[in-house]
Structures are given as structure tokens and as C-alpha cells.
Amino acid sequence: MSSSPELGRQDAMISASGLRKSFGTFEAVKGIDVEVRPGEAFGFLGPNGAGKSSTMRMVAAVSPVSGGTLRILGLDPAVDGPTIRSRIGVCPQEDTLDTELNVRDNLYVYGRYFGLPRAEVRRRTEELLEFVQLADKATAKVDDLSGGMKRRLTIARSLINRPEVLLLDEPTTGLDPQARHVVWDRLFRLKQQGVTLVLTTHYMDEAEQLCDRLVVMDKGLIVAEGSPADLIRDHTTREVTELRFATLDGGATHEELAAKVEDLAERVEVLPDRLLLYTDDGEDTLARVHERGLDPVMSLVRRSTLEDVFLRLTGRTLVD
Structure with missing residues (x-):
């Protein structure tokens, strides 16, 4: 050695x-x-x-x-x-x-x-x-x-x-x-x-x-x-806006709904049950979503966490 x-x-x-x-x-x-x-x-x-x-x-x-x-x-x-x-x-x-x-x-x-x-x-x-x-x-x-x-x-x-x-x-x-x-x-x-x-x-x-x-x-x-603070700053945005829509809004798929809001965030992630909009001002992003006539049944604005960083870097696929 x-x-x-x-x-x-x-x-x-x-x-x-x-x-x-x-x-x-x-x-x-x-x-x-x-x-x-x-x-x-x-x-x-x-x-x-x-x-x-x-x-x-x-x-x-x-x-x-x-x-x-x-x-x-x-x-x-x-x-x-x-x-x-x-x-x-x-x-x-x-x-x-x-x-x-x-x-x-x-x-x-x-x-x-x-x-x-x-x-x-x-x-x-x-x-x-x-x-x-x-x-x-x-x-x-x-x-x-x-x-x-x-x-x-x-x-x-x-x-x-x-x-x-x-x-x-x-x-x-x-x-x-x-x-x-x-x-x-x-x-x-x-x-x-x-x-x-x-x-x-x-x-x-x-x-x-x-x-x-x-x-x-x-x-x-x-x-x-x-x-932890450095990783959050370097690999994700300050806040995340989570949006959940009824079975799907107007029959649109999650991907179609994501396309309607993708310009409102630095990154949009499509999950089976909700959209994640990565942004520096979650409340402003949520207001602009509503301005476009989209009405989520659930919305949440939260700070980005180490979990957001972890999932972005390693993916959401389950590893056995």
C-alpha cells in the first residue's frame, strides 16, 4: 500500500x-x-x-x-x-x-x-x-x-x-x-x-x-x-411546490399537466400521485399555477430538504 x-x-x-x-x-x-x-x-x-x-x-x-x-x-x-x-x-x-x-x-x-x-x-x-x-x-x-x-x-x-x-x-x-x-x-x-x-x-x-x-x-x-446546507444549495432549489390533482384534471395526464407549468419552475418532477415544482419562491409559483386555471386538490409549499438532493442524485428507483 x-x-x-x-x-x-x-x-x-x-x-x-x-x-x-x-x-x-x-x-x-x-x-x-x-x-x-x-x-x-x-x-x-x-x-x-x-x-x-x-x-x-x-x-x-x-x-x-x-x-x-x-x-x-x-x-x-x-x-x-x-x-x-x-x-x-x-x-x-x-x-x-x-x-x-x-x-x-x-x-x-x-x-x-x-x-x-x-x-x-x-x-x-x-x-x-x-x-x-x-x-x-x-x-x-x-x-x-x-x-x-x-x-x-x-x-x-x-x-x-x-x-x-x-x-x-x-x-x-x-x-x-x-x-x-x-x-x-x-x-x-x-x-x-x-x-x-x-x-x-x-x-x-x-x-x-x-x-x-x-x-x-x-x-x-x-x-x-x-x-447538508451546501448540498441543498448546490443541488436543488430553495423551495418545492407540491401539487396533487383530482384523478386527473380534465382527463389530462401528469405529463400533460407538467408541460403546462414547466416554465414556472427550475425543474418539474412527475410522480404517480403529484407534481413537484422546484423553485426559489414556492408561494409565487403556486399563485401562477392558479392563474393558469389549474386547480390542484392539494398544494404544499415546503423548503427543499436533503431528501430532495438524495433522490435527485441517486434516483427514485428501488434498489434491492
């Missing part, structure tokens, strides 16, 4: 250049450049099969690099894997808690894997139970916890070794809104404490809430990079 002056820099927690991952003849990651700065929350977004998980496994130093260069905490995972793994935390997508142990022992036993002294692991366990708001569940069985509690316990376990970088794969998948917000709050507090966060997520609102910067991946490549 070749070295590069840009890689392994002390001010970068993770640096990748031309990073590739292949499985036989299939190339899952096709040469990407990434730099994660200390103390930031960095996100990988992309549809299924985009290469996010393959990238995260390389960053976690559990999957060998097929090409390019990668440094984690200034170290080469090909030769410094054990050292890297001792200094990072990994919160997998699926909770892999030990159901034979109670909540406290899940943390204690995991901490002992790192060779930490018993007294330190006990102290750290109690600190983390307080941090994730599970102190009152310390003696409970894992199976008796709610989904949100299990997720918080998994996050706590990934913090037992006081990691400098925490990798989170879909941290709130399957949680209800209340539980998601509790997890978000804990992650925000970790960031305030100086922990560098690297996460994948399918939730665009989660990415907007948590990430300072992110990359959008598609088919093994990075197709956009920046802060």
Missing part, C-alpha cells in the same frame, strides 16, 4: 484516497476520496448497494482494502489493525447484545475484551449506564428492553474503551420518533465531548440533524460532498 503525504496527517481522523473494495470481479467501492476531521460528525448516505457498508468495514479495520490508500488515526489498517480497533468504537446496524447477560454485564464483559482493569471497567460501566439513561435497568435482561433501550445499550457498549472515533451503521433504524430523538441527543453530547462520529443512515432528517459534512454515494462512487 503506497503512502501519501496527504494521508496519515495528524489533523485527519480518517483519510482515504482512491479507496477501492472488490469481491471477486464485483467492485463495491470504486475509488473514493474521504477525509474526516477531528470532532466532526461525518455521514455516508446512499441507497442499498451504494458501497456504504463496504466502506465502513474498511474504516473499522475489519475488511482489507482492495486498492488505494487508507489511514485511520494516522495508522495503516493493513499493519496496525489491532491498535486501530482498540481506539475506535463500532455500533453495528443490528444489535448484537448478549441475551444471557443483564444490561450491566453486557458492558462489563465487553470492556474486559479490551484488557481494561476490572475497576476501570466497573467505573466506566456505571458512567455509561447513566449517560444512555439505563442506570435503572442495570440488572434487567436484554430481552426485557425496548428497541430504543437496546440501541442505547449497544451505543454504550461501543463507548466502553473511550474511542476517539465512533462508527455508527444506521444508528436509529426501526426506532419510533421518541426513541430516535433520545439517541440523537446522546450522539450530540458525544460530539460535544470531542468524539468524532462517522455514520451511515437512510434517514435524511437524521443526516441533517447530526452531520456536519456528508458524502452521497451511488454505485460505489461519491456523487456529492458537503454540509
